[in-house]
Structures are given as structure tokens and as C-alpha cells.
Amino acid sequence: MIRSLMYEAGAIALRYYDSPEIRMKADRTIVTQADGAVENFLRNALLAANPDTYVLGEESEAEITESDLSAALDGTLYIIDPIDGTSPYAHHLPTWGVSLGMASNGRLTEGAIYLPVTDELYLTQGDGVTYWAEKDSEGVRLPPPDPACELSTMVAVSQKTARHGGAGFPNPILAISCAVSPLMSVAHGRVMAYCSRVKLWDLAGSLPILERLGLTTRRYDGTPFTNEISPENYDLSPSSETRWLQTSLCVFSVPQAYDYLKPYLKPAD
Secondary structure (H helix, E strand, C coil): HHHHHHHHHHHHHHCCCCCCEEEEEECEEEEEHHHHHHHHHHHHHHHCCCCCCEEEEHHHHCCCCCCHHHHHHHHEEEEEEEEEEEEHHHCCCCCCEEEEEEECCCCEEEEEEECCCEEEEEECCCEEEEECCCCCCCCCCCCCCCCCCCCCCEEEHHHHHHHHEECCCCCCCCCCCCCCHHHHHHHCCCCCCECCCCCCHHHCCHHHHHCCCCCEEEECCCECCEEEEECEEEEECCCCCCCCCEECCEECHHHHHHHHHHEECCCCC
């Protein structure tokens, strides 16, 4: 079911891709009508199939009550980022995708990422990750990546990290206002690491994929960043302006990449 939902969600996003209506949200980030359309589709489909679950979406996060959140973290919670990379999407660039994560008892356990422009789909299945290079292709088990940890290998960073100097790497830097595209590049070994401090929905679909592939997430100080949705990992305060944001800059990578990057990391983001 999840595979077909992700393809349909991507198809909805592509309908608006050539001429999206753009507006600014209160937090000064871009949103389009496609964000709401994709989120509503996934929310309705997931709740129709699983009425006893909860859904947290980027565009409707203010609607979830504290009692609902508490119950969701004790049960099953789907987390939707309808278009991760809305800025590239709004400017007709290809680096955006649909993210869907599932948490059981407060821990992210399953994930799906679809990159509609390149037609690539990633889905956790059992103890591994299945990858479809295009919709009509045969799904293959994605092997653990093994990127070269050296000066010539590209490192991806979030926009805030690029702006505020959280990572002064000598390596080639990729900064594209999107989390799922560089995270899936990490999953493939196309880039060495992704360094960012982003919100829960930006990561929810990707973290279970990375975990299945043996990748790690570490705070800038080297301590583990787990798949738990907890105050240790995210700002969960309902009155906070940074609600849902990671509590620390993190490095998403193969284990050995952190040691290479550590000298260049800074806590600021």
C-alpha cells in the first residue's frame, strides 16, 4: 500500500510543478498548494486504512493536540512531509521529494522517500531497504554505502548550516534547501555525509532507511542521535518557536565519515 501511496502523492505534486502558487508562511518559509494537496491525500488515505493511528503533517502540525501527541507517541504515528524541498520545487528544480515516516511507541521504525522528478523510490521492508530506480523497474535491495572519506568527496549541508558556518569543510559542499535528496544520496554513497539541524518531518522518512543501511546519526559532539521522538532529540514544547526542531546539529553518514569531519564541525546552525 505504501508504495502505491507514494507514487500517487508524487503524481499530485507533479500536477502543480510547472506553475505552483507560492506564498510565505508565518515562519517565512515557502509553501505551495501542492504541499496541502499531497498532505491531505496521504493523511486521508492513511487514516482510512488505519483509523486507530495518528498523523502529523508539516502543514497541519498546529492541529495536533498535546493529548493526541502523547497518545501518538504511545501508539502508531505517521509523519508526513508532503514536499520536502519546497523552495527547489517552487523554482522548478529537481531536488525535492515526498517523505513518510512511521513511529511505533515513539520510535521511528519505517520510512519511505519518493523523488518524483527522478522517479526514485526508497522503502524500508523487513530488515532492509528496497529501491526502485523508476516506477516500472524491478525493486532491488539497496546495499550499505561505502563512500570514500577523503578531500574530493562531496559533503551535503542544510541551508542554515551553510549560512551560519556550522561546518567549514574543505570538501566540495552541496546545499540545496532539501533534506531527503541529500539523505538519499548518503544512502547511495554518492555523498559522504549530510550535516544539518532540521525538523522532525524532514527526517522521519529517512532515518529508518539510514538505520537499515548501517548509517549513523551523531550530534556535532559525537554523541548518538537516535530514532526516538523525545525531548532529547527534538524541541517538543508546544509554546516554542522552534518546536519539532532537532536539538543539535547532526551528521548523517557512514560511521567512519564522522571522524573525518569532526575537526570541521561547529555547534552553531
